[in-house]
Amino acid sequence: MEPPAYLRIKNWLLARIEAGEWREGDRIPSEPELARRFKVARMTVNRAVRELAAAHLLVRAPGSGTFVAPPRHEATLVEIRSISDEIRRGGGVHSTDVRKVAEVRAEAPLAAELGVAEGEPLFLTVLLHRADGVPAQLEERWVVPAAAPEYLTQDFAQITPSEYLMRVAPLARVDYRIEARLPIETTRTALALAPGEPCLLLHRCSFSRGRAASSANLWYPGNRYRLTGHL
Amino acid sequence: MEPPAYLRIKNWLLARIEAGEWREGDRIPSEPELARRFKVARMTVNRAVRELAAAHLLVRAPGSGTFVAPPRHEATLVEIRSISDEIRRGGGVHSTDVRKVAEVRAEAPLAAELGVAEGEPLFLTVLLHRADGVPAQLEERWVVPAAAPEYLTQDFAQITPSEYLMRVAPLARVDYRIEARLPIETTRTALALAPGEPCLLLHRCSFSRGRAASSANLWYPGNRYRLTGHL
DNA sequence: GAGTGGTCTAGACCACAAT
DNA sequence: TTGTGGTCTAGACCACTCC
Numbered sequence: 001m002e003p004p005a006y007l008r009i010k011n012w013l014l015a016r017i018e019a020g021e022w023r024e025g026d027r028i029p030s031e032p033e034l035a036r037r038f039k040v041a042r043m044t045v046n047r048a049v050r051e052l053a054a055a056h057l058l059v060r061a062p063g064s065g066t067f068v069a070p071p072r073h074e075a076t077l078v079e080i081r082s083i084s085d086e087i088r089r090g091g092g093v094h095s096t097d098v099r100k101v102a103e104v105r106a107e108a109p110l111a112a113e114l115g116v117a118e119g120e121p122l123f124l125t126v127l128l129h130r131a132d133g134v135p136a137q138l139e140e141r142w143v144v145p146a147a148a149p150e151y152l153t154q155d156f157a158q159i160t161p162s163e164y165l166m167r168v169a170p171l172a173r174v175d176y177r178i179e180a181r182l183p184i185e186t187t188r189t190a191l192a193l194a195p196g197e198p199c200l201l202l203h204r205c206s207f208s209r210g211r212a213a214s215s216a217n218l219w220y221p222g223n224r225y226r227l228t229g230h231l
Numbered sequence: 232m233e234p235p236a237y238l239r240i241k242n243w244l245l246a247r248i249e250a251g252e253w254r255e256g257d258r259i260p261s262e263p264e265l266a267r268r269f270k271v272a273r274m275t276v277n278r279a280v281r282e283l284a285a286a287h288l289l290v291r292a293p294g295s296g297t298f299v300a301p302p303r304h305e306a307t308l309v310e311i312r313s314i315s316d317e318i319r320r321g322g323g324v325h326s327t328d329v330r331k332v333a334e335v336r337a338e339a340p341l342a343a344e345l346g347v348a349e350g351e352p353l354f355l356t357v358l359l360h361r362a363d364g365v366p367a368q369l370e371e372r373w374v375v376p377a378a379a380p381e382y383l384t385q386d387f388a389q390i391t392p393s394e395y396l397m398r399v400a401p402l403a404r405v406d407y408r409i410e411a412r413l414p415i416e417t418t419r420t421a422l423a424l425a426p427g428e429p430c431l432l433l434h435r436c437s438f439s440r441g442r443a444a445s446s447a448n449l450w451y452p453g454n455r456y457r458l459t460g461h462l
Numbered sequence: 463g464a465g466t467g468g469t470c471t472a473g474a475c476c477a478c479a480a481t
Numbered sequence: 482t483t484g485t486g487g488t489c490t491a492g493a494c495c496a497c498t499c500c
Contacts, residue, residue: 004487004488004489005488005489006488006489018440030465030466030467031466031467032465032466040489040490041489041490041491041492042490042491042492043274043469043470043489043490043491044488044489044490046467046468046469047488047489049467050467050468054285060466060467060468061466061467061497061498062466062467062468062496062497062498063465063466063467063496063497063498063499064465064466064467064497064498064499065465065466065467065498066466066467178409178431179431179453180411180412180429180430180431180432180451180453181411181429181453182427182428182429196413196427197413198411198412198413198429198430198453199411199429200409200410200411200431201411209249220411222410222411222412222429235468235469235470236469236470237469237470261484261485261486262485262486263484263485271470271471272470272471272472272473273471273472273473274470274471274472274488274489275469275470275471277486277487277488278469278470280486281486281487291485291486291487292478292479292485292486293477293478293479293485293486293487294477294478294479294480294484294485294486295478295479295480295484295485295486296479296484296485296486297485297486
């Protein structure tokens with residue numbers, strides 16, 4: 001069957017951009033022009049062009065025209081799956097050691113990140129995730145009690161903290177950073193790393209209902225873990 | 232001024248999802264229902280719902296209804312900007328040392344990654360990027376000659392390899408991985424790192440016109456660089 | 463003033479799900 | 482058979498830019 005008209009138009013525009021026939025900043029035909037060329041209503045053209053603009057391939061300037069977007073900004077997206085997904089996907093068996101479940105007082109940098117006062121109580125869990133018994137990730141997580149009052153009573157051998165939090169606090173935003181770090185001794189031994197071996201540290205702060213809900217350090221053994229993805 | 236109707240509808244739906252008023256898998260009101268409720272044409276409702284479905288907040292099932300999407304898959308997106316953008320954005324001055332510009336023969340793992348035969352010629356550049364004079368990234372890049380025949384004659388003090396490649400070979404896909412690694416000695420000294428300091432290694436393979444075009448190792452000093460982003 | 467994109471309408475026909 | 486989403490039309494009015 002014939003694909004929908006808006007898709008034919010999208011692909012026609014895409015092909016022209018990919019082929020370099022139109023260069024960055026070039027003006028593309030106007031909506032009425034494309035409507036005539038493809039013998040469709042303007043609304044149909046509008047959908048095609050609007051979707052390409054949403055994908056940053058085109059830039060629209062009301063009153064003046066539609067232009068080929070600047071060269072993709074070398075932006076790249078990395079997808080980070082949850083540890084248990086990641087392990088199962090590789091055919092491994094996921095298990096969890098619960099190393100710490102406690103209530104602690106917020107210290108300065110963490111308090112600022114989570115937007116609570118210093119000395120306020122926070123829930124802390126430290127878990128070691130294993131793939132087929134081999135340490136795969138050490139998860140240190142601080143949770144704002146208001147966001148998940150029942151957090152400490154969960155059985156983290158059955159449900160990962162992020163799975164639980166996702167359930168009780170629909171997350172709106174996640175900030176994170178990725179670093180290469182030498183672990184402290186206890187982290188190093190937990191991950192069964194040789195001295196001097198670096199870790200990949202994924203630090204994540206998640207927000208729910210407009211407030212910070214949880215902050216986590218995910219330590220991966222650098223010698224056998226990597227974050228991958230594609231665009 | 233009043234926001235457009237389709238946005239009012241989007242926000243109304245979003246608020247209901249964020250508040251947990253509708254749970255995963257719940258059916259939301261049909262298009263005709265929403266059109267009646269908001270006193271707009273169905274096309275207007277359709278745009279609102281279609282855009283939320285494109286953002287994976289809703290799932291549409293033709294013939295049966297529209298449903299709240301499954302819990303976000305704990306997927307997280309990292310945006311990686313080009314090194315010169317990154318440096319300028321921080322208010323720094325970007326400069327480049329060109330350390331190597333050469334034609335080499337493809338060795339086994341690289342040949343496989345780039346989809347060329349072993350022993351085939353590749354272009355190799357090694358560049359050290361600095362922010363205000365301080366080493367910020369060591370870039371080792373291999374380029375398939377067919378993708379950019381003029382690559383070696385560029386002035387990489389003026390244009391970064393990725394900027395140049397973006398210009399001559401519109402990229403269709405990028406695969407990458409992020410690792411924590413101890414650098415070899417020459418890399419370590421180039422980045423002015425103390426012995427034992429880890430690096431963040433971003434490895435990237437880019438494709439253009441259906442074929443691999445370039446493979447790069449981007450080494451960041453682990454003690455003063457991180458990759459950040461938010462969702 | 464002519465041209466552009468941004469939005470919207472009130473219909474329409476279709477393929478497909480559930481019943 | 483009824484209801485759903487998927488698509489499309491042929492108009493329309495607006496705010497804006499460019500000349």
